Amino acid sequence: METIVNEFMQALLSLDRLAAKRILENTVKKVAPMKFVEEVVAVALERIGAGWQDGTLALSQVYMAGRICENLVDEVLPPGDPDRKDQPKMAICVLSDHHKLGKIIVYSVLRAGGFDLSDYGVMEVDDLFQRIQKEKIEILLISVLMLPSALKIKLLKEKLTASGINIKLIVGGAPFRFDDRLWEAVGADAMCKTASDVISVIKTIMGGKI
Amino acid sequence: MNAVQMTSMQRTLTTLGHREPDRVPFFLLVTLHGAKELGLSINRYFSKPGHVVEGQLRLRAKYRSDCIYNFYYAPLEVEAWGGEVIYSDDGPPNSGEPLIKKFQDIKRLKLPDIGNTPCLEKVLASARMLKEKTKDEVPIIGVVMSPFSLPVMQMGFDRYFDLMVEAPDLFWDLMQINEAFCVNWANAQLKAGATAICYFDPLSSTTITPKDLYLKTGFEIAKRTLARIKGPTATHMASGRCLPVVSDIAKTGTAIIGVSSQENIREMKIACKGKLTVLGNLNGIEMCRWTPAEAEAQVKHILSGAGAGGGFILSDNHGEIPFQVPDEVLMALSEAVHTWGRYPLDWVTDERGI
Ligand code: B12
Numbered sequence: 001m002e003t004i005v006n007e008f009m010q011a012l013l014s015l016d017r018l019a020a021k022r023i024l025e026n027t028v029k030k031v032a033p034m035k036f037v038e039e040v041v042a043v044a045l046e047r048i049g050a051g052w053q054d055g056t057l058a059l060s061q062v063y064m065a066g067r068i069c070e071n072l073v074d075e076v077l078p079p080g081d082p083d084r085k086d087q088p089k090m091a092i093c094v095l096s097d098h099h100k101l102g103k104i105i106v107y108s109v110l111r112a113g114g115f116d117l118s119d120y121g122v123m124e125v126d127d128l129f130q131r132i133q134k135e136k137i138e139i140l141l142i143s144v145l146m147l148p149s150a151l152k153i154k155l156l157k158e159k160l161t162a163s164g165i166n167i168k169l170i171v172g173g174a175p176f177r178f179d180d181r182l183w184e185a186v187g188a189d190a191m192c193k194t195a196s197d198v199i200s201v202i203k204t205i206m207g208g209k210i
Numbered sequence: 211m212n213a214v215q216m217t218s219m220q221r222t223l224t225t226l227g228h229r230e231p232d233r234v235p236f237f238l239l240v241t242l243h244g245a246k247e248l249g250l251s252i253n254r255y256f257s258k259p260g261h262v263v264e265g266q267l268r269l270r271a272k273y274r275s276d277c278i279y280n281f282y283y284a285p286l287e288v289e290a291w292g293g294e295v296i297y298s299d300d301g302p303p304n305s306g307e308p309l310i311k312k313f314q315d316i317k318r319l320k321l322p323d324i325g326n327t328p329c330l331e332k333v334l335a336s337a338r339m340l341k342e343k344t345k346d347e348v349p350i351i352g353v354v355m356s357p358f359s360l361p362v363m364q365m366g367f368d369r370y371f372d373l374m375v376e377a378p379d380l381f382w383d384l385m386q387i388n389e390a391f392c393v394n395w396a397n398a399q400l401k402a403g404a405t406a407i408c409y410f411d412p413l414s415s416t417t418i419t420p421k422d423l424y425l426k427t428g429f430e431i432a433k434r435t436l437a438r439i440k441g442p443t444a445t446h447m448a449s450g451r452c453l454p455v456v457s458d459i460a461k462t463g464t465a466i467i468g469v470s471s472q473e474n475i476r477e478m479k480i481a482c483k484g485k486l487t488v489l490g491n492l493n494g495i496e497m498c499r500w501t502p503a504e505a506e507a508q509v510k511h512i513l514s515g516a517g518a519g520g521g522f523i524l525s526d527n528h529g530e531i532p533f534q535v536p537d538e539v540l541m542a543l544s545e546a547v548h549t550w551g552r553y554p555l556d557w558v559t560d561e562r563g564i
Contacts, residue, residue, distance in 0.1 A: 010496040047560060053452055055416060055417075058416055058419050058421065059418045060418060060420065064371065098296060099304075099308060100368070146298075147495060147498070148533075151534070178449070179498075179499070185499075
């Protein structure tokens with residue numbers, strides 16, 4: 001698998017959709033699509049995310065890799081496929097902010113990792129509070145770019161606490177990458193410095209560890 | 211020379227010559243705090259150039275900064291192209307819906323006429339008034355977005371990445387018109403009274419663009435654009451990283467590099483030695499929760515890493531201090547640089563390499 005991961009990663013970094021597709025097609029002849037997703041796609045995206053975090057790779061590569069993988073995985077595991085994971089009910093949104101790229105990347109990573117989730121787009125605190133209750137969301141992913149938007153997560157958390165609702169909040173976006181303590185200050189349950197970390201955080205939550 | 215107190219302008223010019231002035235220059239890049247000083251909402255504050263002039267002068271008197279920052283907000287430039295600006299009560303205005311909705315819209319873009327665009331005219335008016343009031347005692351910094359970074363606001367980030375891959379010809383068309391705008395806009399600010407132009411180019415940072423792509427895009431664009439700007443320029447990465455490309459940035463004709471808090475300031479200073487003055491790199495986001503003592507410790511840490519020998523200006527890492535940073539922290543930063551920044555920095559024990 002290690003060779004396949006490396007080849008797949010190279011294909012992604014050189015924006016070679018066709019090569020990535022070829023690797024997928026050849027591999028799923030031998031292993032189940034979900035195994036490919038978990039052991040090749042997720043691993044490659046995680047390494048690309050780690051490369052961004054340590055400064056060796058750039059955001060344009062992270063974005064393109066996520067997009068290519070999302071499309072490929074949709075072909076072998078269409079939305080709603082029973083092989084997609086037995087997973088908590090999840091939604092993602094941009095909170096009170098006009099910058100959608102972070103959300104787009106996280107959404108791609110999760111879809112490429114075989115997860116299903118609702119995309120709420122841009123939301124304000126009150127509407128979001130109503131909607132996650134109505135749809136019985138268990139994990140809410142929030143992306144922001146501006147600091148005032150990050151600070152609004154605290155208002156959402158206060159509303160949730162006051163109503164006794166236990167939804168896990170996973171947050172991310174530039175302000176959190178510049179202040180390691182901000183996620184706790186706004187009452188989130190977890191924060192990811194890069195989009196691809198989200199899969200392991202969700203797994204930890206599912207394992208009851210957060 | 212060191213014993214004599216210099217003006218902010220002399221101090222800055224000396225450090226730009228890679229020599230030690232009387233103390234480390236302090237560029238406190240505050241914008242939104244001007245509204246707080248005047249007791250106005252952010253929206254009202256930016257509606258009149260007189261407010262910005264008064265705000266900048268009060269802030270400088272209060273915090274003893276070595277520059278005047280005639281920056282309103284980045285989306286002002288998309289407003290000039292007909293785009294939407296969304297105001298906030300507790301933060302900077304943001305750009306709204308992209309004005310380029312389809313790639314083909316690039317072909318229909320019309321270059322804004324600087325003299326006839328009210329939002330730009332406000333900035334020129336405050337530059338003129340500030341110049342009139344301060345003469346040449348303090349540098350007045352004007353701001354432009356780089357032609358390479360502006361499209362994020364013109365069309366949205368994801369579509370911009372898609373454009374580079376899917377329609378490179380249209381990407382270069384967009385660069386051409388953006389370069390023309392950037393040059394006109396910078397030169398108009400210089401003519402109105404700005405001493406230097408800060409060229410915001412975070413898309414060229416290695417956080418966003420890989421080096422090989424940067425060398426074909428952001429680098430060439432910056433070289434061409436800066437050559438046509440008729441005054442000194444500083445390049446700012448808006449807290450994106452740039453160490454792997456800093457020697458290339460030095461070749462674009464800029465004098466200063468604005469550096470992220472995610473960089474090691476000493477390594478950066480060594481890499482820039484004799485080529486670029488380093489501006490940075492206090493973490494503006496963390497600053498919101500610093501105590502005055504932490505603020506002082508951060509200033510000392512940065513000065514000990516990069517202060518010796520000149521070629522250094524103390525500032526934040528983004529080119530704008532968040533609205534949420536308390537006044538007492540700003541005051542502590544100012545006091546710390548006035549206390550610890552006096553040259554020679556004889557309290558610094560290890561000056562090797564810087
Ligand atoms: C490039 C850039 C610009 C460009 C383009 C901005 C844009 N996107 O529209 C330009 C020059 C135009 C610009 C302008 C401004 N900028 Co700017 N900019 C940046 C920079 C360098 C990158 C921003 C970016 O879009 N990154 C791409 C996104 C996708 O990255 P990200 O949010 O980190 O997301 C990654 C992870 O965090 C994670 N993630 C994101 N969300 C989530 C969610 C979950 C659940 C998970 C698990 C993970 C996750 O996944 C992503 C990929 O791994 C940052 C600093 C930095 N080093 O990051 C400042 C920054 C975003 N800018 C900032 C500001 C303030 C502005 C301005 C308001 C300045 C002004 N006064 O005008 C304007 C507003 C522009 C606008 N659109 O209206 C601040 C915002 C924080 C604050 N101080 O409030 C930042 C953080 C700088 C700083 N250090 O303070 N900027």
